Amino acid sequence: MFKAFFTVLNKKQDFIDQVYHAISLIPPGRVTTYGAIARALGAARSSRLVGTACIMAQDSGLPIHRVVNRLGMLTGKQHYATDTKMQQLLEAEGIQIRDDRVIDFDKLFWDPLMD
DNA sequence: GAATTGACGTTCT
DNA sequence: AAGAACGCCAATT
Numbered sequence: 001m002f003k004a005f006f007t008v009l010n011k012k013q014d015f016i017d018q019v020y021h022a023i024s025l026i027p028p029g030r031v032t033t034y035g036a037i038a039r040a041l042g043a044a045r046s047s048r049l050v051g052t053a054c055i056m057a058q059d060s061g062l063p064i065h066r067v068v069n070r071l072g073m074l075t076g077k078q079h080y081a082t083d084t085k086m087q088q089l090l091e092a093e094g095i096q097i098r099d100d101r102v103i104d105f106d107k108l109f110w111d112p113l114m115d
Numbered sequence: 116g117a118a119t120t121g122a123c124g125t126t127c128t
Numbered sequence: 129a130a131g132a133a134c135g136c137c138a139a140t141t
Contacts, residue, residue, distance in 0.1 A: 034122070035124055038136095046135085051123060067122075075123085
């Protein structure tokens, strides 16, 4: 019974780790969304926590710049050193951006569930 | 340690 | 169809 208790406690941290893993799977030149990652992890209503995980992952070397919101907007760009840093990272992979929005987002969108 | 704040997205009105 | 409410919960204040 203690085991079950700790399982619940550890679940939170596991979720964060799984977010990291999902992000590491995003192919270069593609993008995904916070909600898609949350769904892929079976926590459809925790998309917000995915964003929190991204903040924690900033120093982890993961390609978190490939994660945008469901409209394809670069909502996380303000957390980079420069205003244009996130956009530059994406453009370096061939992703075009206009007004903080990914062009052809529906075509570049990559769902972790369909790897 | 309580209250607020978000790199969000769905549901209810 | 537009807007408010709400679920989620780590991090910050």
